[in-house]
Amino acid sequence: MEALMDLGGGFSTALTPNNLMMCFLGVFLGQLVGVLPGIGPSAAIALLLPLTFGSDPTASLIMFAGIYYGAQYGGTITSVLISVPGESSTVMTSIDGYQMAIKGRAGAALGIAAIGSFIAGTISTLGLTLLAPPLAQAALAFGPPEYFALVVLGLVALAAVSGRSVLKGVAAGVAGLLLATIGIDPQSGVSRFDFGMVWLLDGIEFIVLTVALFGVGEVLASCTAASARPVAEVKNVLPTREDWRRSRMPILRGSFVGFLIGVLPGTGATIASFIAYIMEKKLSRHPEEFGKGAIEGVAGPESSNNAAAAGALVPMLALGVPGSGTTAIILGALIMFGLRPGPELFTQNATLVWAVIASMYIGNLLLLIMNLPLAGVFARLLKVPYKWLYPPILAICLVGVFSQANSLEDCWLVVGFGAIGWAMKRFDWPAAPMVLGLVLGPMFESSLRQSLTMSHGTAFIFINRPIAAALMLAAVLFIAIPVIAGLLASRPRPVSAGEAP
């Protein structure tokens, strides 16, 4: 109850015209940088930091938080319309969302993403309001062994996003892991597989690979048929009753899972969206529709990445430790404003903290109001024939990737991996596992090495600790259950073992 009282106070601060304006500005800017591939929320916040130096910290923080969760809405738009993920956390959306757009259902996809994001944002802000300190404390129980087990679970799930051929999917996933080893090894400082090039010392940036594989690769693969491709008929701009019925549970599940994953200091919106997608596919009664335009494949990950953005603020506000790359920068901002992020922020700077939390309820509502009409407008963009559309897509991919690190070499990488992405489409190799491998690779390697260093070399650390053991068990079951089920099912008629997983 005390929390609700504080929240009331927060609303009275957040609803002042100036703060309301900053909230609007934040979500609007977030939406904009979300749409642009390359530039993300952390870049936008860092860019604005010196401008806010010396101004009111509450208003600035309301704006920064707005940029952060607003970007999760914006990234969806390009993912759905042109298969170029605007943010790393919207990669999964570009799988089913883009397929829906091709079928003329872009409006439904964008609409359900906006509604799902709103619900998830509100649920997780509620979680932030009521449970922040105890949850943050519980999340600290996650050390390297727990993160390792979590990544193992994620890697085991590779097969779930691998489309028709599990073998090719796993191979592509391993290729992603392998690419993740390029550059300086953060554990030892040694540079690996840099081919003598200084610009490879930091490895291949995740957003470069996704823009290349999903954006440029898709253009190269489909430009041949550009003139023949029928203009998408934009029907039922908003989600239908049936869409809503199918998305209800994915949105709820995505919200809870996304929030919990966001609360863990080592994981953020990107991993949350992967897990939500895989979970929806596993739970779905028609998993064969995934990858061909299943609305659950949009609703789940989109809710999850928004919930994770609010979740990542839990350890930041309650403990003063960063929950993701973006919150690390917001923490830097707090210090610049002369505040001390830490467990006492909630008590010593209560007005500020509660105003920011209250502003998140308002910001999510603003985003919903902005995005529902926009969904219809953007969906009409697809009425433009593809032959007019794809050259600008290429231009945006190039400029967006350049802007991400001001690096011409990244533009070369986009062209190179774009060609590979085209070949992967042509020869039916799935691209999503490769991206997943690149994301999980660094975490897999560092948590493995940290765990074994901590345990002085014994692997028992992964089964001695209850959370790690439970996650490991889940990973084993994930593999074992389909195999056992397959064996049982095939016993009566042992004819077609075939390639079926």
Next chain:
Amino acid sequence: MKHRFLTGDMGFAIGWALLGLYWMVGSFDYPLWSGFAPDSGFLPLVYGTLLFLLSVAVAASLWFGEAEAEEEREPLTKSLLVLAALVVVVASLGFIGFLLPVFGLMMFIYLYIERLPLLRSAVVAGLVTASLALVFVHWLSIPLPLVTWDF
């Protein structure tokens, strides 16, 4: 049947296998184990080996698998042209700035590849280039490489 080794499918799988092989060999440049935990070379060796084996398995399944009715694949010409245009554009970025090549890329595709009307192409390409300049150069102040005469 006898050309099965020469298909793109097979070539692509073998390409991945070679990449895996490169990582396997390359990983021996780094220490495999130090103290209690794996060192820099260990996981690259594991990944390389796995990728090699998996890709070989893919190649083998192509070789021994049922001869899929050769799917009608789209012709390559157009995609290759677009790819070549991208290469030329990126190569020129460092010398003549960002906006001119990007405009040129769109014009080339519209006029030469898609055979669209000149005027409309110029208007669309010009508008897109201008809005990119507005958003990235003006609003976000990204130092896109510019030409000496500043645009």
Next chain:
Amino acid sequence: MTVSRRDFMLGAAASACLLSSGGGFLRAANAQSGWVPTRDVELVIPFAAGGGSDLLARVVGKIIVEEKLIPQSLVLNNRPGGGGAVGIGYVAASRRKDPNTIILINGTTQITPILNPAARTLSEVQPIMNFMLDDFLLFVNGDSKYKTAQELIADIKAKPTKTFNFSTGGTTDIMAITVFSRALGKDINPVNFNSGGESLTALLGGHVDGTIGNPLEFMGQLASGKVRALGVFRDTRFAAMPEVPTLKEVGLDVPNFQMWRGIAVPKDVDPAAQLYWQGVMEKVAASPTMKKYIADNVATEAPIVGADFVAFLAAQEKLYRGLLAKPA
């Protein structure tokens, strides 16, 4: 998502449009060296937006513009990657003699070529001025049984080597652990994380026995008693934490170990321009905004100019090479 490899970064300077508004005035004092900037000045930041060094560069840029220290506008350009090697490589390749370019440098840029001889950094630039030094402290969890540095040191000495796990958040922390281990004569087992924040999280979660890190990230935790500071890796106590002893006081002979951050110009810039920039940077260092920034960061002001800075860097390099066991 793991926190920041190259992280996301903005292209450069949003601030460019804002910053440029200040140009146009030339202070007579600046003209005495005979050279003034001839076109827009580019401040190259060889790190991603949002980190400590990026913030310092932005504060420097803000002071230059607000106090109208140069007669031209200022553009910030982030060129992150390779521990500073990418940004400095950009300067070396295309700005070698350009006096209108200044570059942010820090301890990381000095360590990079020691670990990867192929990456060239400080050898490609002319150091102008140092602004600040970051300090290192020894921390344990607030629930730890060790109340003082003596208790911890005695226990480490009594147990077999590598019994104690310490989290680290980057190469500089690992070097601090090396300093500590050498003084103890017993190895600490370092568990390496990618950032100071992750290292702190591991300490708060009780996954490691202790950590050595910059005070910045720990101040809030310290105030609430979640972590405890046991000792300082420099010769004097902190004004902000007068009760925390230096490690020398508790009988451990550790060298003064700090990390520096400053500004350089391209290698082949002529002496008149070097002198000009030294004058500008001395004014920046004297500005109240800079003093407040350094105080907020719990760091130490250390204005070191020109030839003194070069000599200081040579001494640091020797120390670092010794700690990393990579002689020149």
